[in-house]
Every structure is written in structure tokens, then in C-alpha cells.
Amino acid sequence: MANMNEIQDKLIEDFGFMDDWxxxxxxxxxxxxxxxxxxxxxxxxxxxxxxxxxxxxLHAEMxxxxxxxxxxxxxxxxxxxxxxxxxxxxxxxPENILHGNFYVVDRIGLATHLSPNRANGLGxxxxxxxxxxxAFQSKTENN
Amino acid sequence: xxxxxxxxxxxxxxxFPILEEQVNGKPLVYFDNAATSQKPKxxxxxxxxxxxxxxxxxxxxxxxxxxxxxxxxxxxRRKVQLLLNAREEAEIIYTSGTTGAINLxxxxxxxxxxxAGDEIxxxxxxxxxxxxxWQMLCERTGAKLVVAPILDNGxxxxxxxxxxLSPRTKMAAFSWISNALGTVNPVLQMIELAQxxxxxxxxxxxxxxxxxxxxxxxxxxxxxxxxxxxxxxxTGIGILYGKRxxxxxxxxxxxxxxxxxxxxxxxxxxxxxxxxxxxxxxNIADVIAFGTAIDYLQAIGxxxxxxxxxxxxxxxxxxxxxxxxxxxxxxxxxxxxxxSFLLGNAHPYDVGVLLDQMGIAIRTGFHCAQPVMDxxxxxxxxxxxxxxxxxxxEIDRFITALQKAQKMLS
Numbered sequence: 001m002a003n004m005n006e007i008q009d010k011l012i013e014d015f016g017f018m019d020d021w022x023x024x025x026x027x028x029x030x031x032x033x034x035x036x037x038x039x040x041x042x043x044x045x046x047x048x049x050x051x052x053x054x055x056x057x058l059h060a061e062m063x064x065x066x067x068x069x070x071x072x073x074x075x076x077x078x079x080x081x082x083x084x085x086x087x088x089x090x091x092x093x094p095e096n097i098l099h100g101n102f103y104v105v106d107r108i109g110l111a112t113h114l115s116p117n118r119a120n121g122l123g124x125x126x127x128x129x130x131x132x133x134x135a136f137q138s139k140t141e142n143n
Numbered sequence: 144x145x146x147x148x149x150x151x152x153x154x155x156x157x158x159f160p161i162l163e164e165q166v167n168g169k170p171l172v173y174f175d176n177a178a179t180s181q182k183p184k185x186x187x188x189x190x191x192x193x194x195x196x197x198x199x200x201x202x203x204x205x206x207x208x209x210x211x212x213x214x215x216x217x218x219x220r221r222k223v224q225l226l227l228n229a230r231e232e233a234e235i236i237y238t239s240g241t242t243g244a245i246n247l248x249x250x251x252x253x254x255x256x257x258x259a260g261d262e263i264x265x266x267x268x269x270x271x272x273x274x275x276x277w278q279m280l281c282e283r284t285g286a287k288l289v290v291a292p293i294l295d296n297g298x299x300x301x302x303x304x305x306x307x308l309s310p311r312t313k314m315a316a317f318s319w320i321s322n323a324l325g326t327v328n329p330v331l332q333m334i335e336l337a338q339x340x341x342x343x344x345x346x347x348x349x350x351x352x353x354x355x356x357x358x359x360x361x362x363x364x365x366x367x368x369x370x371x372x373x374x375x376x377x378t379g380i381g382i383l384y385g386k387r388x389x390x391x392x393x394x395x396x397x398x399x400x401x402x403x404x405x406x407x408x409x410x411x412x413x414x415x416x417x418x419x420x421x422x423x424x425x426n427i428a429d430v431i432a433f434g435t436a437i438d439y440l441q442a443i444g445x446x447x448x449x450x451x452x453x454x455x456x457x458x459x460x461x462x463x464x465x466x467x468x469x470x471x472x473x474x475x476x477x478x479x480x481x482x483s484f485l486l487g488n489a490h491p492y493d494v495g496v497l498l499d500q501m502g503i504a505i506r507t508g509f510h511c512a513q514p515v516m517d518x519x520x521x522x523x524x525x526x527x528x529x530x531x532x533x534x535x536x537e538i539d540r541f542i543t544a545l546q547k548a549q550k551m552l553s
């Protein structure tokens with residue numbers, strides 16, 4: 001697994017080639033399309049992230065010492081945003097997810113659109129991913 | 144009298160500074176008027192003038208500024224009375240908005256008239272503001288909230304509405320125009336039906352007041368309410384109209400200054416209408432600026448505004464219908480200003496975000512009317528809502544933007 005900073009730097013590089021909003025949102029939509037959909041069994045209420053205008057589901061599990069994230073949404077752009085987060089955090093250790101530097105959103109030219117306080121729910125998605133990581137971490141420490 | 148076609152709409156548009164703004168590098172197209180309207184410079188200037196030249200508390204000072212503020216504050220009440228053709232100024236109560244007005248009625252009137260076993264009748268078209276206060280009243284009293292269903296085209300079933308009325312119905316509360324679909328309800332008929340069974344009536348005119356002439360004496364409803372900010376005025380001020388004989392019976396909603404005659408620790412006597420229902424220092428600046436907004440609307444003429452907006456809606460409806468896969472939500476025979484739709488299978492959120500990138504502001508989601516969206520089993524809709532200062536060219540840009548969004552989301 002590449003480390004979080006390498007993944008983020010690659011995304012920043014990809015977005016860096018795009019000049020206008022159409023390409024950037026197009027890329028986000030492509031990210032959405034390439035993210036594997038959840039099974040109906042995983043699209044349960046407990047996995048719904050609250051606070052988004054669309055429905056976003058996030059499922060997480062531990063694989064060895066790494067967190068695996070699976071996510072979906074009924075809207076492309078929300079799914080694209082969470083796909084971006086999955087790209088960064090999936091396969092990382094809880095420690096990295098909780099304490100690593102998360103900077104990709106500020107540096108891909110979408111920061112004004114994807115700032116965590118907007119209706120897109122980015123803040124809620126981030127929080128939910130970290131909550132999972134925290135839960136897995138404390139579970140490991142207690143074992 | 145000038146007619147809609149003779150009016151220089153471009154000159155009127157120039158009164159709205161915000162319409163010159165760029166959003167995401169594109170000229171703003173503002174199609175979220177049902178949420179709140181934009182403000183002409185005259186209204187903005189009225190706010191500045193009040194705070195710069197005669198800011199002062201009303202109803203108590205003997206000094207000149209207070210008298211000037213009081214005169215301007217009460218002048219708006221007179222303007223609202225004339226706007227609504229109410230019998231007297233005392234029938235006009237200032238509230239914080241439509242929501243504040245409905246809560247006042249549900250709380251104050253409700254405490255007097257509603258008990259366990261009674262019913263409150265609303266419709267399936269209502270905004271949350273005309274649902275939740277009644278639900279809260281029902282929870283307090285054991286009364287029942289009854290909902291007249293809507294038909295597939297977004298009209299309230301008048302048959303069902305009539306059948307659901309009974310001597311148990313203490314209040315029939317319904318919107319004049321639906322904020323989610325634009326449906327115009329036959330309020331005159333609904334009021335007559337409700338009165339025939341002895342129910343009180345409340346008309347939520349939040350979406351009607353900005354676009355239509357209102358005559359409360361002709362309607363004969365007990366209450367009618369609306370918000371200033373949807374009709375060129377500031378936020379935080381709304382109107383509750385009530386018939387004097389009904390308002391006089393209401394226990395005060397909130398206690399405090401302005402609403403009292405005499406206060407001792409043993410007993411307080413209350414002021415006359417309308418102040419009895421307006422506790423505390425009111426929203427003076429916004430009331431005064433709302434008066435300016437009413438002047439502005441009346442200078443154009445509400446009939447002209449209605450004609451212009453009907454043309455805009457008809458044009459937008461015809462144009463959007465040409466887009467393959469478009470589904471218009473709400474196709475009532477009588478509609479005003481609101482175009483609710485789905486763009487194929489695209490999620491409304493996606494459409495809203497992409498349109499925003501193109502400088503176009505529409506509303507997406509439930510529009511504070513979740514039961515309406517549930518009725519159609521959809522995850523919300525896209526809503527474009529028009530005002531007289533919008534243009535046909537803006538609608539063309541909106542249609543082009545929709546086509547682009549559709550392509551990106553396919």
C-alpha cells in the first residue's frame with residue numbers, strides 16, 4: 001500500500017493537469033464511476049452518513065492491521081468525493097488515518113466547492129472515516 | 144395604468160445590485176426566489192437610512208428620533224393593511240416571519256380552542272412551517288392532525304379536503320401556493336368549505352404574497368400570514384393578519400415590554416391590539432424597509448408582476464420540456480413561479496452542484512416539504528423559481544446548463 005502522502009500527491013498531480021471546473025468535476029464523476037458499489041446488504045441505515053444532501057453509505061472493516069473502506073452514494077458528486085477519501089484512507093492503519101496529514105482537498109482546486117462546511121457533507125464523511133479508525137484502534141489496544 | 148409589456152423590466156432589474164454579481168466566474172442567474180427574493184437598492188437604502196439617521200426605539204420615547212422611528216414603523220403597518228385590504232391596522236401583527244406567525248396562532252389560538260379529540264386539517268402540499276407547529280399543538284392537546292392528500296398532478300384533492308372536514312375540525316390551515324410544486328390552491332373554495340363546518344381558517348400566503356393581489360375581506364379567512372424576505376423585504380419580519388374579533392380573544396403569545404398596559408407584581412394588564420401580540424422591542428429597521436419593499440412592488444403593480452412571472456414560467460416550462468428525460472414534478476392546471484423537476488435519473492444534488500458551477504442558483508432537495516417528495520417517492524427535486532426581475536435570456540442559459548449537466552452526468 002502506498003503511503004497517504006504519495007496517494008495525495010498523485011491526486012494533486014492528476015488534478016493539476018486540469019484547468020477548468022468541467023474537467024475537475026468530470027474527474028470526480030469518473031472516480032465515482034470507478035468506485036465499486038456497495039451490495040444492497042451493505043446499504044443499511046447504520047452505514048448512512050448523516051448530514052449529506054444525498055445518501056452516502058460508508059462501511060469499514062479491519063484486514064490485518066489495516067482499515068478497508070467501502071462506500072457508495074446515490075449522487076455522483078457525493079460518491080466522487082467519498083471515492084477520493086477512500087482512495088486516500090483505504091488500506092491505511094488506524095494510526096495513519098487518525099494522525100496523518102490530510103491535505104489533498106485544499107490543493108486540487110476544488111477547496112471552495114469541497115470545503116467541509118458545505119452541504120456536500122465532506123466534513124461528515126471525514127469524521128465518519130476517522131470514527132471507524134478510532135473504534136478499530138481502541139479495539140486493538142483493548143485486546 | 145401601465146401594462147406588463149410596457150414596463151421596462153431591464154431598468155427594474157438594474158435596481159437589484161446583486162444581479163450584477165459573478166458566481167464562479169459567471170454572471171449570476173438567480174432562480175431561488177421561492178427561498179428568498181433579492182432586494183432592490185431602495186430597500187437596502189432604507190435600512191442604511193434608518194440606522195444612519197433615526198435609529199431609536201419605538202412606542203416610548205418622547206424625543207424626536209423615537210417619534211420618527213415610530214411613525215415609519217407604524218407606516219408599514221398601514222401599508223400592509225392596504226396591501227391586504229384589511230379592515231384596520233390593528234389586524235396586522237408583526238412577527239418574525241411566516242413560521243413565527245403560524246407558531247403564534249398554533250400556540251395562542253390553539254390553547255384557547257383545541258382539546259383532545261379535535262382535529263386540525265392541513266394538506267399534503269404544506270411546507271414544514273405549516274405542519275410542525277400543528278403537530279406540536281396536537282402533541283400538547285391530544286388533538287389529531289388530518290392531511291388532505293394531493294393528486295398526481297400536485298393539486299389538493301378538493302373532494303378529500305371537503306370529506307375530511309367535520310365538526311371536529313377546529314382549524315383548516317393550508318398554503319395558497321405550494322413552495323415545492325407551485326400549485327395554486329383554490330383557497331376561496333377551501334375557506335368556504337371550512338367555514339361551513341365551523342372551522343377556523345389559516346392561509347399560508349408565503350409564496351402568494353410576493354406574486355398576487357390579496358384581499359383578506361374577500362377571502363374571509365381568520366388568519367393569513369407571509370414573510371417579507373420573499374417579497375423584496377429583509378429577513379426576520381413577517382406578517383400575521385387576523386380578524387379583529389379573533390385576535391381580540393387570543394391570550395398573549397409572549398410577555399414583555401410593549402405588550403402591556405400596566406405591570407405590578409400582583410397583576411399585569413395587557414395592551415390593545417396589535418401591540419398586545421408584539422412583546423419586546425420589535426424588528427424596527429426591517430419593518431421600515433419592508434414598507435419600502437411594498438412601495439416598490441406596488442409601483443410596478445402586482446398584476447403586472449403576476450403577468451410577467453406567468454410568462455417566464457410558461458417559457459421555462461416549454462423550454463425544459465424539450466430536454467429528453469425531463470420529468471416535471473407538479474403539473475397542476477394553475478401554477479405560479481415554481482418549476483420543480485428531475486433531470487432523467489440524475490440526483491438533484493448533482494444537478495444543483497453543476498449548475499452552481501455555471502453561475503446558476505437553483506434549490507435542490509426537499510424544499511422544506513419532505514412529505515410532498517415522499518408522495519412522489521423521489522429523493523427531492525430540482526427547483527427553479529422565478530421572479531419578475533428574471534429574464535428569458537436567463538432561462539435560455541439555464542436550459543443550456545441543464546443540457547451540459549445532463550451530458551456530464553450520463
